Amino acid sequence: MPKRNISDISHLIDEDLKHFNEQFKHSLKSKVAIVDLITRYILKQKGKKVRPLLVLLSSKIAGGVSERSYRGAILVELLHTATLVHDDVVDSAETRRSFPSINAVWKNKIAVLMGDYLLARGLMQAVDGSDFDFLKVITNTVKRMSEGELLQTSKTRKLNNDEETYFRIISDKTASLLSTCCEVGARAATVDENKINAMKEYGENLGIAFQIRDDILDLVGSKTLLGKPLGGDIKEKKITLPLIYALKNSSSDNAKSVIKTMKQSESKIDVNYVIEFVKKNGGIEYADKVAKEYSSKAIQNLSIFENSEYKSALEDLALFVVERTK
Amino acid sequence: MPKRNISDISHLIDEDLKHFNEQFKHSLKSKVAIVDLITRYILKQKGKKVRPLLVLLSSKIAGGVSERSYRGAILVELLHTATLVHDDVVDSAETRRSFPSINAVWKNKIAVLMGDYLLARGLMQAVDGSDFDFLKVITNTVKRMSEGELLQTSKTRKLNNDEETYFRIISDKTASLLSTCCEVGARAATVDENKINAMKEYGENLGIAFQIRDDILDLVGSKTLLGKPLGGDIKEKKITLPLIYALKNSSSDNAKSVIKTMKQSESKIDVNYVIEFVKKNGGIEYADKVAKEYSSKAIQNLSIFENSEYKSALEDLALFVVERTK
Numbered sequence: 001m002p003k004r005n006i007s008d009i010s011h012l013i014d015e016d017l018k019h020f021n022e023q024f025k026h027s028l029k030s031k032v033a034i035v036d037l038i039t040r041y042i043l044k045q046k047g048k049k050v051r052p053l054l055v056l057l058s059s060k061i062a063g064g065v066s067e068r069s070y071r072g073a074i075l076v077e078l079l080h081t082a083t084l085v086h087d088d089v090v091d092s093a094e095t096r097r098s099f100p101s102i103n104a105v106w107k108n109k110i111a112v113l114m115g116d117y118l119l120a121r122g123l124m125q126a127v128d129g130s131d132f133d134f135l136k137v138i139t140n141t142v143k144r145m146s147e148g149e150l151l152q153t154s155k156t157r158k159l160n161n162d163e164e165t166y167f168r169i170i171s172d173k174t175a176s177l178l179s180t181c182c183e184v185g186a187r188a189a190t191v192d193e194n195k196i197n198a199m200k201e202y203g204e205n206l207g208i209a210f211q212i213r214d215d216i217l218d219l220v221g222s223k224t225l226l227g228k229p230l231g232g233d234i235k236e237k238k239i240t241l242p243l244i245y246a247l248k249n250s251s252s253d254n255a256k257s258v259i260k261t262m263k264q265s266e267s268k269i270d271v272n273y274v275i276e277f278v279k280k281n282g283g284i285e286y287a288d289k290v291a292k293e294y295s296s297k298a299i300q301n302l303s304i305f306e307n308s309e310y311k312s313a314l315e316d317l318a319l320f321v322v323e324r325t326k
Numbered sequence: 327m328p329k330r331n332i333s334d335i336s337h338l339i340d341e342d343l344k345h346f347n348e349q350f351k352h353s354l355k356s357k358v359a360i361v362d363l364i365t366r367y368i369l370k371q372k373g374k375k376v377r378p379l380l381v382l383l384s385s386k387i388a389g390g391v392s393e394r395s396y397r398g399a400i401l402v403e404l405l406h407t408a409t410l411v412h413d414d415v416v417d418s419a420e421t422r423r424s425f426p427s428i429n430a431v432w433k434n435k436i437a438v439l440m441g442d443y444l445l446a447r448g449l450m451q452a453v454d455g456s457d458f459d460f461l462k463v464i465t466n467t468v469k470r471m472s473e474g475e476l477l478q479t480s481k482t483r484k485l486n487n488d489e490e491t492y493f494r495i496i497s498d499k500t501a502s503l504l505s506t507c508c509e510v511g512a513r514a515a516t517v518d519e520n521k522i523n524a525m526k527e528y529g530e531n532l533g534i535a536f537q538i539r540d541d542i543l544d545l546v547g548s549k550t551l552l553g554k555p556l557g558g559d560i561k562e563k564k565i566t567l568p569l570i571y572a573l574k575n576s577s578s579d580n581a582k583s584v585i586k587t588m589k590q591s592e593s594k595i596d597v598n599y600v601i602e603f604v605k606k607n608g609g610i611e612y613a614d615k616v617a618k619e620y621s622s623k624a625i626q627n628l629s630i631f632e633n634s635e636y637k638s639a640l641e642d643l644a645l646f647v648v649e650r651t652k
Contacts, residue, residue: 032477124469
């Protein structure tokens with residue numbers, strides 16, 4: 001087990017996160033009753049707040065937390081929340097953080113509109129604060145996230161993913177937002193482009209390491225810890241790094257047979273057969289090695305900063321994401 | 327019939343619209359194959375381009391068309407397109423401009439993501455052009471449009487709309503974007519806040535007049551001209567201005583009976599009964615009178631500008647929206 005998990009790391013900046021939570025709550029107020037009702041519902045579901053944590057720690061390491069850091073943290077959290085609300089619509093998800101999803105309670109129509117509303121609120125806040133540097137970063141991120149998801153969707157239909165495309169997808173759909181969190185946090189604290197770039201790279205590498213670990217856990221994690229059955233990606237025909245490696249490093253007949261299984265309708269796919277194939281052909285070890293390389297790169301990106309408790313926290317976070325079991 | 331329809335008015339700035347179309351096409355390019363495929367599909371469906379027309383005419387009347395006018399026109403058209411793509415998801419619409427809708431061809435998942443992508447592209451373009459004044463206006467508009475739709479959805483569930491709420495809804499969901507088109511067009515041409523405000527007000531009044539006419543046509547338009555059956559709003563339990571007036575000006579028993587009909591499930595609602603009730607109680611005449619008042623106000627807003635063919639075009643547009651039959 002890693003030294004510190006996300007809660008341990010969060011404790012380091014408890015006061016800053018408390019201040020963030022108050023401002024975040026305030027930023028969600030609306031005169032329209034149903035909007036207020038739904039935002040209160042969202043606020044009840046306390047997530048881990050990883051993205052605000054990244055913004056604030058990046059500010060800390062790059063020079064200190066300012067009002068602009070909080071505005072950046074609210075911006076990324078609003079964008080992230082908007083994305084989750086839309087994700088639950090597109091995946092027809094019934095629950096989110098053990099609560100019924102917005103689309104389950106209020107139907108798709110309201111969920112799509114609420115996602116648009118939350119995104120607009122985040123951007124408005126950046127405009128009102130004249131944070132045009134944040135806007136430049138964040139609008140590009142929204143574009144990359146949707147492009148990444150769209151590319152993934154088109155690849156899953158054709159079942160022909162390769163390593164290059166896999167990295168492009170996870171960089172766009174996952175790493176881009178974490179990289180943006182770190183960049184925004186650094187920009188709020190300094191104008192030193194070396195420091196800003198270092199944090200941007202750290203976030204990118206952290207995000208890639210995080211997503212590879214996610215894809216590994218989907219195959220060999222603990223069903224109980226994850227709170228969901230294994231092989232969800234296989235059922236959704238997502239070809240992730242462990243499987244890409246295994247397909248390339250097995251006999252052509254075996255690879256063909258796995259692809260044939262995955263081409264069937266969801267209920268007919270033999271998930272265990274595919275998981276065993278990945279394990280037997282070294283896919284898990286390979287993906288684990290690659291994830292750890294990205295984690296090391298992330299830690300390396302921090303080397304230009306002086307030692308501090310915040311630097312240690314970001315180092316531990318990079319270790320945590322590749323060792324976590326849920 | 328009005329003097330000129332939208333095509334006639336568009337002809338006046340054919341060259342500018344051609345230039346806009348080329349730039350709009352260029353702004354949609356993406357390296358992701360499926361994104362490119364879908365945007366080409368969207369471009370095939372040539373809409374009336376009312377919003378770019380408003381931006382460009384507003385620039386013309388306020389000082390002249392510039393590169394910034396085109397950027398503004400692209401921004402509003404991207405936002406409008408994003409909204410339509412999301413609307414078709416929330417309404418489970420099968421067609422759009424006689425083409426199968428994006429959600430019908432590529433499913434909801436891709437449609438929600440494409441909407442997000444188009445919105446992000448529009449905003450990115452404004453950031454890249456340093457059009458921060460446009461961003462301030464447009465992010466507020468996205469917020470208002472989603473709030474307006476959300477308010478409408480919650481009101482339709484309760485069947486208790488009143489005139490004040492009706493105007494708030496149509497101002498937010500429809501007039502806000504038309505007002506933004508005119509404001510953005512004016513801002514691209516002048517720094518004179520009087521002119522900017524006049525165009526903003528013109529767009530707001532035009533939008534309200536347009537929406538009231540839309541709501542009238544839903545009750546008494548020609549099924550053939552509209553290309554859809556009458557009473558769609560009644561089936562969706564939307565209480566629009568003609569019905570609000572009729573309910574207030576009829577006996578309490580009759581009003582109760584209409585509400586009772588509308589509370590039933592969609593297939594059981596007697597649409598003709600409700601339409602006859604609205605007609606008999608003066609709802610159509612009242613709404614028509616109010617629409618024309620807003621149209622007059624819009625024309626009045628133009629009075630500070632010198633006479634020109636562009637001013638005449640905007641005046642004719644205000645007349646057209648309340649006299650149109652489809």
